[in-house]
Amino acid sequence: MLSSVKGSWCLILGASSGMGRATALAMAREGANIFGVHFSTASQQDEVDALIEELRATGVQVVFHNRNAASKQTRAELVPLVAEATGGAGVRVLLHSLAFGSLLPFIPQDDQADVISQRQMEMTADVMGHSLVYWTRDLYVAGLLPRGAKVFALTSRGDEHAMPSYGAVSAAKAVLGSHVRQLAVELAPAGIAVNALRAGMTLTPAMQRIPNSAGLAQRAREGNPHGRTTTPEDVAETILMLSASDLSWMTGNTIAVDGGEGLV
């Protein structure tokens, strides 16, 4: 049975830009309330304020917090606020869209002497990988992931491919894929589906930080059978579609959302 997301809550980690932002807008337009967590400097505040305003204009409830979602303290403080905002009902959708990591090579290069440090490697895996587990668990334990809830994580082609300077993020994406499988199994009895979406090359602010992102995007555009790159809205609509049912049978997958880019 299909069921609308209207009136439910969607918790988005990394809500201020890219796919998190697009999903917030798509969900709000369908009537879902948005609990967004983002981590931004004051220079980005105007943009975030404009997003909040746009979300509120749809008539849904909107709560945004500017906090580091990867920190234990943030989770401890925000999980009770999720309970409060949702009236204890919890969230229908949890989207993990955190993109904060280190883009440095492992081995010194002729034109790039800087290499990734142990600390940066671990931070990247923690933010972009492990934090999915901690948020999912804390919400579940607090009774905020009801039967039928959907957990989505965003991975990339880097989960199985090497790209220049992308090593730490690649590793984090591989971690994420593993966590999705493990969580899917452990949450199956609770009727909660956990899946990863592997978007095609998408020109988000996070992607634009990758060295030679313009070149990568051009190659993706030329290679994609649809003749264009993936947009954040493509991913948002997919999340909306996959959230429109209480069924948890499709779980533990990495689902390509790339217009066929990975096939060719």
Add this chain to the structure above:
Amino acid sequence: MPEPTTVLDLEDLRRTIAEILDVEEAEVTDTADFKEDLDVDSLLAMEIMVALERKYQVTMGESNLQEVRSLISVHDLLAAKLVTA
């Protein structure tokens, strides 16, 4: 323009940063390198930046991350921001 809520004071800044990093104040010497000496990663540096923006009512961008390097460099960054604020 609202008055800055906090006056820039080196010792107060030291306390604030030590608290964010969860280290003893004595470890945050004037010149201790955050990255090399205090094991600060770029996410913690961002935490410092966002916390200081709130405390001192200034606006920073991610380009300022490079300046979140030591107590003195953060002090200089804030001093410059507060003058132009």
